[in-house]
Amino acid sequence: MRWNNIVRQTHRWTSITFVVTVIVAFVAAAQADPVEWLFYLPLPPLALLLFTGLYLFALPYAVRRRRTAS
Numbered sequence: 747m748r749w750n751n752i753v754r755q756t757h758r759w760t761s762i763t764f765v766v767t768v769i770v771a772f773v774a775a776a777q778a779d780p781v782e783w784l785f786y787l788p789l790p791p792l793a794l795l796l797f798t799g800l801y802l803f804a805l806p807y808a809v810r811r812r813r814t815a816s
Contacts, residue, residue: 750805753798753801753802754802756794756798757795757798757799757802760791760794760795760798761791761795763791764788764791764792764795767787767788767791768788770784770787771784771785771787771788
């Protein structure tokens with residue numbers, strides 16, 4: 747499996763993880779006394795989504811630049 751495919755799969759699975767953690771945080775917020783650290787759970791997947799998303803965003807431009815340079 748190539749590097750680009752690994753990043754794409756990571757981005758897809760991380761997005762699912764992010765959505766689940768956000769749903770858990772909203773359900774926890776509806777409770778009478780929510781645990782405060784639970785609201786920080788979506789941040790690690792969000793950071794990973796940021797980096798993989800930026801990589802996937804820049805990928806077509808890098809490939810195009812590589813093709814015109816050679």
